[in-house]
Amino acid sequence: MRVLLVSSNTERTAIIPLPLGPAFVAAACRRAGHETVLLDLMSERDAIPALQKRIEEFRPGAIGISVRNIDDQNMASPKFLLPAVRDVVAVCRRLCDAPIVLGGPGYSMFPESVLRFLQADMGIRGEGEIVFPALLERLQSGSDPYGLPGVYLPGHPPVGAIFSTSLEDLPLPEPELWLPAARQSRDFWIPVQGKRGCPMGCSFCATKLIEGTHIRRRSPESIAQWVEQAAACGFRNFCTVDNTFNIPPSYAKGLCREIIRRRLDVNLWCIVYPKWVDRELVELMARAGCHEVSLGFESGSDCVLTRFHKRFRAGEVRTTAEMFREAGIRRTGFLMLGGPGETRETVEESLAFADSLDLDSLKIAVGIRIYPETDLAATAVAEGLIAPEDDLLRPTFYLAPRIQEWLPPRMAAYKASRSWVM
Numbered sequence: 001m002r003v004l005l006v007s008s009n010t011e012r013t014a015i016i017p018l019p020l021g022p023a024f025v026a027a028a029c030r031r032a033g034h035e036t037v038l039l040d041l042m043s044e045r046d047a048i049p050a051l052q053k054r055i056e057e058f059r060p061g062a063i064g065i066s067v068r069n070i071d072d073q074n075m076a077s078p079k080f081l082l083p084a085v086r087d088v089v090a091v092c093r094r095l096c097d098a099p100i101v102l103g104g105p106g107y108s109m110f111p112e113s114v115l116r117f118l119q120a121d122m123g124i125r126g127e128g129e130i131v132f133p134a135l136l137e138r139l140q141s142g143s144d145p146y147g148l149p150g151v152y153l154p155g156h157p158p159v160g161a162i163f164s165t166s167l168e169d170l171p172l173p174e175p176e177l178w179l180p181a182a183r184q185s186r187d188f189w190i191p192v193q194g195k196r197g198c199p200m201g202c203s204f205c206a207t208k209l210i211e212g213t214h215i216r217r218r219s220p221e222s223i224a225q226w227v228e229q230a231a232a233c234g235f236r237n238f239c240t241v242d243n244t245f246n247i248p249p250s251y252a253k254g255l256c257r258e259i260i261r262r263r264l265d266v267n268l269w270c271i272v273y274p275k276w277v278d279r280e281l282v283e284l285m286a287r288a289g290c291h292e293v294s295l296g297f298e299s300g301s302d303c304v305l306t307r308f309h310k311r312f313r314a315g316e317v318r319t320t321a322e323m324f325r326e327a328g329i330r331r332t333g334f335l336m337l338g339g340p341g342e343t344r345e346t347v348e349e350s351l352a353f354a355d356s357l358d359l360d361s362l363k364i365a366v367g368i369r370i371y372p373e374t375d376l377a378a379t380a381v382a383e384g385l386i387a388p389e390d391d392l393l394r395p396t397f398y399l400a401p402r403i404q405e406w407l408p409p410r411m412a413a414y415k416a417s418r419s420w421v422m
Contacts, residue, residue: 001140003029003036004060006051006092008085009068010041015239017042020191021104021128022066023178027171028129034136038178041088048091055095062139063092064132066104067114071395075367076408078395081106082117089118099139103128105210108161109371111152113391123152126161126212127196129170163212167196168219172226175233189239189269190230194223194255198243200273203309203379204339204398206371207243217251224258227266237267245270245293249281256284267291274320275312282323292330292360295321299335300353301346307339309375314353321357330360338367338399338407340379347407351414362421366411367397 005026007019019040029036037058044050055063065088072079092100102123107114111125122145124131131150138145145151150162164170179190195218196211227238246252259266268290274297285293297317299305305313324331335350354362370377372392380386380398390396399407415421 001034001061001136002058003034003062003064003136004054004058004098005029005036005038005064005066006088007038007040007042007066007068008088009066010047010084011069011072011081012042015189017068018188018191019066019178020193020241021068022064023173024170025064025066025103025128025132026177027173028133029136030177031171032133032136034133040178048087051088051091052095055092060096060098062101062136063096063098064101064103064128065089065092065120067102067106067118068104070106070110070114070393071369073365073369073395075365075369075395075397075399078397080395082114082393086118089120101132101135103132108210109206110391110393112158113393115152115154117393122154124150124162125152125159126150126163127170130164131162161209161212163197163214164216167216168222172218172222175230179230179233179235188235189237190235191241192223192227192238193241194218194220195242195251200244200247200311201309203307203375204336204368204371206374209371209373211243215247220251220254220258223255224262224264227259228262228264231264231266236265237269239269240271243271244273246272246277246281249276249278253281253284256281256288256290259288260284264289270294271296272320272324273312274317277320277323279323282327282329286327286329290329292332293324294332294334296334299337299339299346300350304339304341304346304350307341317353318357321359325358331357332361332363333357333359335362335364336368337364337411338403340376340398340400342400342403344403344406347403347410360420362418364411364415364421366407367399370396370398
């Protein structure tokens with residue numbers, strides 16, 4: 001079958017996102033024998049005309065559309081991104097009668113409401129590399145897709161998500177499949193994913209809806225080989241998109257050692273959970289080419305960290321940040337202010353803590369996006385801030401009522417006096 005996969009995201013961020021998820025699915029479809037084309041709308045100057053041209057030339061028998069983001073998570077002026085994706089679905093519907101299948105992280109968080117809003121034929125919640133080829137087989141034979149794990153159909157009961165038990169069984173995409181646009185500039189950051197799943201259980205986080213809670217890994221050898229393959233094409237900047245690069249530490253150390261063994265000249269950027277970090281890991285990361293880490297500590301107040309279900313405390317963040325500073329690795333910190341239990345005192349505590357770390361940069365979010373099936377959503381319901389039946393598809397935020405009026409101007413004043421704060 002001819003399969004067209006469309007990465008619908010056109011929202012540019014600090015690091016322009018490349019379509020790693022759709023590339024994984026495309027590789028799985030090709031391995032299953034389907035003629036597969038991946039269209040990244042981010043790389044197109046005029047997205048809709050490019051989509052029209054590809055459909056008219058390729059004449060797909062099935063179309064998969066990846067939904068990356070629902071909104072920009074900006075409470076001050078939220079931008080709802082799904083109307084643009086609905087235009088993509090409408091173009092596909094107008095030009096051909098191929099079934100339209102949704103997927104991606106944004107879809108997995110809101111499977112029923114996104115399917116309804118975008119008016120597609122069906123969707124896959126979880127990892128499409130497993131289900132999408134099986135779904136294509138049913139579509140090709142004319143069989144009913146209902147009953148496939150992870151497949152949502154309009155008007156049918158929810159079915160849950162599907163996750164693989166082993167990432168090693170899933171193919172890695174070849175660079176030529178998904179990096180043609182990046183070839184125009186060697187400054188692109190190439191996403192690298194060695195693990196999926198997060199057991200940390202942060203109160204506000206929706207990762208469990210996208211990847212599950214059980215950590216599944218590819219071998220350090222296969223990931224290093226994949227990085228080496230992309231580096232041979234001229235790319236040097238790689239960002240690890242594992243939610244927690246350093247968990248478990250043994251895996252992170254193994255990957256660093258494999259990169260060092262291969263003598264890869266790369267520039268790595270990693271997301272680090274500020275616990276379970278030792279000097280050996282930091283030194284290995286530096287030797288492997290890590291020049292920057294993101295430390296998602298979210299608060300400098302231990303009582304707020306407890307409410308967030310964080311496994312670390314402020315003292316551990318300080319120790320971790322200092323080890324990376326001594327290794328010459330840039331550190332970007334993150335604060336998430338206004339959550340349950342936040343007060344003026346805890347905000348000031350977090351700001352003073354962030355100042356004391358002497359970070360290279362700091363990003364601050366005021367208000368927290370509420371996602372379904374999280375403890376934060378349950379708290380918001382209990383406090384009467386949202387209704388139990390609210391699907392939360394439209395940007396909805398939690399901001400502690402006692403500091404709603406005080407916090408935004410306080411943050412504006414704080415940022416104005418610090419050039420390194422974003």
